[in-house]
Amino acid sequence: MTDSATHKQQGAHGGEIFRIAREAGATPDTIADFSSNANSLCQDLTEEILFSDPQGAYSDYNHYPDTWAVELTTAIAEHEAVSHDEIIVGHGSTEIIFLTFQQIKPKKVLLIGPMFSEYEKACAVFAQEHDVLTCTSDTNFTPDPADLAKSGEYDLVVLCCPNNPATVTYPDMQKLLQAIHSPYILIDSTYREFLHGTPEYAATESSLYKSWCNSGTSLITIHSFTKFFYCTGVRLGYAVSDADTISHLQQGKMPWTVTASAQKAGIKFLENIANYRERLPALFAYRKEFTDAVRSTDVFASDAIFNGVNYLFCRLKNPELGAQFYEYLLNRNILVRLCDNIPGTEKGFIRMQVKTPTEWAPLIAALHEWAATV
Structure with missing residues (x-):
């Protein structure tokens, strides 16, 4: 890869494989991408759904998509155990984020960091x-309920649970939500499905969150198909809230943002969700192996190697060298996520996706090489 300063800049997101390859004069398949958190261990399941029936996904190419994605909304409502009018489907969770802000029109917002940059x-x-409440590693990235006591000053408070990139699933969400006095709370639940089979899964249900909120607070939870179903290019997400809030969001929604093929894929994903869930034990086993391998390189602070649902979040022993570390790996055709530009994140943290041992072997070798140079 060329030694150009242009392509060595960390963008706003992970997974920017096309930009990185284009600016480096390379092709995406020559770069080992550890910067995305999509569930790549389920690639074969997703390819089966998307490509096994050539006429299925695109058979409605000659009709406008259903603006309200009624069939998919019905499937999601059943999955979430809520009514149809408590769901809105969007072109990825990002559309839902911007639609929520557009319709609520909050004057002042509190983001509980670390927080996805689109917020x-x-x-x-x-x-x-807006303010960002930075939660640090020495508190396990968890806010103190006392710090949320002034939440009445805010029109909207945003949390992410399980948190990306900070890995934490807040241990006492009830206390956190009861400490927030705001007309709207938005909880990003993009990574919740990775918790299936654990006690945290039941403790992160939208209905439970809602019961913990103070009177007069409207709760919105945002969900994405992207990560768990390994379909970053499909662009499909949804929100769960009370019927009045969903109706308000619908009033500002552009028509036809969710393609017919994405709607059909979403239905198929939910029909096959058990197959994806069966892969979770293997994912967690790989995560442990990957963690041990990363720890053995001695690149990261021993007390700052954290396990996310399908990624690691690690602080360099030399946090000030984050940009150089990112470039070092990129020159070896390895892409990781430097998290310095994620709101509310301590300097020097790197996020790396869990893959298979064969895939991570070059990364581990590069980490050992880096350790020998610093």
Whole structure:
């Protein structure tokens, strides 16, 4: 890869494989991408759904998509055990994020960091002011309920649970939600499905969150098909809230944002969700192996190697060398996520997706090489 400063800049997201390859004069298949959190261990399941029936996904190419994705909404409502009018489907969770801000029009927003960068972008577009409450590694990235006591100053409070990139599933969400006095709370639940089979799964249900919120607070939970079903290119997400809030969001939604093929794929994903869940034990076994391999390189602070649902979040022993570390790996055709530009994140953290031992072997070798140079 060329030694160009242009392609060595960490963008707003992980998974920017096309930009990285284009600016490096390479092809995407020559770069080992550890910067995305999509569930790549289920690639074969997703390919079967998307490509086994050539006429299935695209058979409605000559009709406008159903703006309200009624069939998919019905399937999601059954999956979430809520009514049809408590669901809105969008072109990925990002559309739902911006639609929520557009319709709520919050003047002041509190983001509980670390936080997905699109929330800060939405604040810049639709809010007059926003604050980021940074939760640090020495508190396991968990806010103190006392720090949320001033939440009445905010029109919208945003949390991510399980948190990306900070890995934590908040251990006492009831106390956190009861400490928030705001007309709207948004909880990003993108990674919840990875918790299936654990006690945390039942403790992160939208209905349970709703019961913990204070009177007068409307709760919105955002969900994505992207990560768990390994379909980043399909662009499909949804929100769960009370019927009045969903109706308000629908009033501002552009028509036809969710393609007919994405709607059909979403239905198929939910029909086959048990097959995806069966892969979770293997994923967690790989995660442990990957963690041990990463720890053996001695690149990261021993007390700052955290397990996310399908990724690791690790702070370099030399946090100030984050940009150089990112470039070092990129010059070896390995892409990781430098998290310095994620709102509310401590400097020097790197996020790396869990893959198979064969796939991570070059990364581990590169980490050993890096350790020998610093």
